[in-house]
Amino acid sequence: MNFLEVNNLCAFYGKAQALHNVSVDVKAGEIIAIVGANGAGKSTLLDSIMGLTTVTGDIRMEGKSLVGLGSAAIVSGGVGYAPERFNLFPYMSVQDNLLVGAFTARSDIERNLATVHQLFPRLEERKNQETSTQSGGERQMVSLGRALMTSPRLLLVDEPTIGLAPKVCSEIAVALRKMRDDLGATIVITEQNANFAMTLAERLYVLESGVVKAQGTVDELRNDTRLTEAYFGH
Amino acid sequence: MQIIIQGLLLSGLYALIAMGFTLIFSVGRVLNLAYGAYLLIGGYVYFTISQTLGVPKLIGLLLAAVVGCLVGLLKYRLLVKPLKGDHVAVEISTLILAVVLQAGVVFLYGDSSKILLPIVPGVTQVAGASVTYNLLTATIASWAILIGLYFFVRKTHVGRAMQAVSMDTKGAAISGVDPDKINMFTWGLSGALGATAGVFFASYTQLSPSMWVAPLIISVAVVIVGGIGSIIGTLIVAHIVGFMEVLAVSVIAPELRGVFTMLLIIGVLVIRPQGLFGREEL
């Protein structure tokens, strides 16, 4: 049994179908990347795991189905999410944003806060700053930090590097790797930046128009035309 | 001096009146046009329990808050949640609900207004102005409740979750907060605040089946002028409205109480639709 098993997942926005029979398996402690162009369905896949879309099919973590549970229950079941547009609380301080993340993991607050501050020292320096005044890189850190505050065993990160300078990208990569190595989290990221995906992840899934077009280890896919096609079209 | 003291006292009470309305607007994004009904319910529950049945006043006040809370919870479950997202439907049905409730009060208690005996009788001097103990008590209680609420919202998990839902519902949901439960809680809290304010308001003015209208206008004014209201913003705007009313009543004519508040609402809507201090926080 894999840690996370997504089976024949279809996701819908009203009548429009955004995912078609998507199946993804993730082993415990793995980092995998979902890659694909704009509109491929990457965010929809992560939103679906969080219970935020209408789906058919099955999503299981450690054998337990997540479908129909509702986001709050999924979070307290051990899934953390750093979404595409962060969805931070703009007029709350960095610290309060992190504390909202601790809503279901109150007994771990001190330990988690120490971990977040160790991964992102800037969040401790800026803890009283409102997130509405922060830079994109800082917001990404708050978003990852807030997800960590939920004590996740599975961490979903939607496009961790979008719009970030190379230096910040590598900071984020270091942090994500530490979350796996030191905290034992299993990680699913989505990426448009295939290079970043290939340096961080062990396996890739190529998503195109809501369909899984290819999957495999980084070495298997490195020279696969399906990977480049998914980005640059036909 | 009399005007300043009177303005300060009245404004504290107005802030309490508006607070419950602001909370629902901020967290649930609903303009609860039946909000004044909580004040009506609070006033009449207190009247029945403490003035008619003679139960101690503090218990009457508490029961009024409990009934207000229950009505708020029921309204969320039976009306707001089933109509979720349809703001016009929610606003129309809440307004109708208030009118129905008014009819119910007329049926049970009669059409004429009643005098609610002062919660604390007597008159005292504050800085040379004569002030009833009743209004003084109401103001102090209002401030105490608002300060408590401020710290509750800032410093507790549930309070921060309320702020979170008001600023980004999806962000709250993926943090493990159930927006539905927070909304429900906020409706209950709003009902309790409104009913408590209703007891104070009725003891300051009088008890009548139409007493839900004036507080609703005060509340709407506070939200419109303050933008989507923070607690601090609510306090500031309540003072603007309170002083305006005291000035209108004492300098121009008592009949004009409330008129300037309504003109203020229209004026702000025309000039700055997002409110004077508007930003979305709690």
Ligand SMILES: Nc1ncnc2c1ncn2[C@@H]1O[C@H](COP(=O)(O)OP(=O)(O)OP(=O)(O)O)[C@@H](O)[C@H]1O
């Ligand atoms: N809320 C929504 N309502 C309707 N359609 C939506 C909604 N969100 C996404 N879609 C559609 O679903 C499809 C997949 O979108 P999704 O956001 O998952 O893609 P993505 O791979 O994350 O793209 P990007 O790289 O631009 O973030 C798109 O066709 C999009 O238009």
Ligand SMILES: [Mg+2]
């Ligand atoms: Mg996306």
